[in-house]
Amino acid sequence: MRKKNITLIVLILIFITATYYMFFVKDSKEGGQKNDVVMENNFEEEKSKEKKETDSKVKAPIAIGNEVPNFTLKNLDGKEISLEDYRGKKVLINFWGTWCVFCDIEMPDIQKLDKENEDIVVLAVNVMEGKETVKKYITDGGYEFEVALDEKGIVARTYLVSGYPTSYFVDEEGILVQMVPGMMTYDQMNKVVEHMGNK
Missing domain, CATH: 1.20.5 (Single alpha-helices involved in coiled-coils or other helix-helix interfaces)
Known part of the structure; x- marks a missing residue:
């Protein structure tokens, strides 16, 4: 059991x-x-x-073959200008400063390009300097191209500018064709403009 x-x-x-x-x-x-x-x-x-x-x-927001960002800045007369205002034209956007030795050397060639070449418009973007300082520099140099004031450096940062001068060649549709860090001569600028015309 x-x-x-x-x-x-x-x-x-x-x-x-x-x-x-x-x-x-x-x-x-x-x-x-x-x-x-x-x-x-x-x-x-x-x-x-x-x-x-x-x-x-x-x-990257900036690359050859891509459309560059639009921006709006004031010129030396206090008038607002936008990159889009130049749509339909080739544009050289040149970032520079009055204190920059190589910018100073380059300026007469930029003036020559602007005056002698109808195929391109120069837009010289001064970075983080006062209006009076820039105006005096432009007047003393006898420069006639359009100058825009990037007073806070926002546009320069957007365009990834790491040194001065730096040039961006933009075609009629707002597409970046060439970016050149450093000083350029008139002949170098002109070659880029000719290349833009042959695209």
């Missing part, structure tokens, strides 16, 4: 253990696998999202 009771208890324990395994441990494992798959998918989605965001941040 006692042996029967022990056997019965053992069988009950085996049954309970088997039932517990079937309903709890197995489900838990399957759920865990499902959760692992979901977590892996979420991780891949996040990774893909991060890559897209990174790619969009890495893309």
Whole structure:
């Protein structure tokens, strides 16, 4: 009788253990696998999202063949001028400063280009200097091209200017054709303008 009771208890324990395994441990494992798959998918989605965001941040706003950003600044007469005002014309955007030795050397050639070449308009963007300082420099030099005042340096930063002078040659549709960091001669400028005409 006692042996029967022990056997019965053992069988009950085996049954309970088997039932517990079937309903709890197995489900838990399957759920865990499902959760692992979901977590892996979420991780891949996040990774893909991060890559897209990174790619969009890495893309430079200024690149040859791309449209350059428009900007609006005041000229020496206090009138607002925009790059879009020159749409339909080739434009040389020249970032410069009155204190810059190489800008000073380059200025007469920019004046010559502006005066002798009807195919291009010069827009000289002075960076972070006072209006009176710039006006005196332009008047004393006898320069006649359009000057715009980037008083806070925002346009220069947008255009990724890292040194002065820096020149951007933009075609009639606002597309960047050439970017030249550093001083240029008249002949160098003219070659770029001729290249723009032969596109």
